[in-house]
Amino acid sequence: MERKANVIWRGNLQQGQGEISTESGVLSKAPYSLMRRFGNDPGTNPEELIAAAHSSCFTMALAAALTQQNFTPESLQVSAAVSIEKNGSDWVITHSNLVLRAKVPGIDASKFKSIAEDAKNNCPVSRLLDTEISLDASLDEGEMHAQH
Template structure:
């Protein structure tokens, strides 16, 4: 399976502009520029797109892993924060911080944490990133059994 996107850029790095489009059409001529990337101007940027990819990939990986283990999630609310830092002459993506709020009936906190950590490590986007990936997971809901889940603060580097 292969997915595609295209980027169009014209001009210098600081005054130029670009547009990004996905083959699915979900993004069509979405603007990006130096100011959308580094100055919070309206538009998208590569790190935001990576964060969206990582959050959605992790949510699907976790849903699949929970379902395989016999637990159907009621809701998985995932946020990814991708950090970029100056690195010599350029920039490097240093980390992706996943935050998860989950409602999963009939699962205890320990089992939930184990499955969530495994999904974090094995999500295809996690494997793609050469950055520190952290997960803070919170299991919610009165239908859960066992002890409440403690946030997972473990980190792992992508393979």
């Protein structure tokens, strides 16, 4: 299986701009630039896209692992924060922090943490990233609330 994306960039790094499109069409000429990466201009950036890939991959791996253990998740709410820092003259992605809030009927906290940690370590995107990956996982007994 192969998934594709393509980029067009015009101009120098400081004033230039790019567009990202994906084969599925979910992203179609989505803008990105230096100020979208290191500032607050509207658009996307590589770290945001990695965070989206990591959180969605981890969630699918966790759902699969829970199902294999005969648990059916009612809800899995995951966010990822990818950090980029200057290391000498290079920029380095230093960390991906996954935050999981889950509602999984019938599972105890210890079993849940073990399954979640295994999913964190073994989802394909985690294995791809050459950085520290942390996980803050908890079971919510009450109603799930979307984080913004």
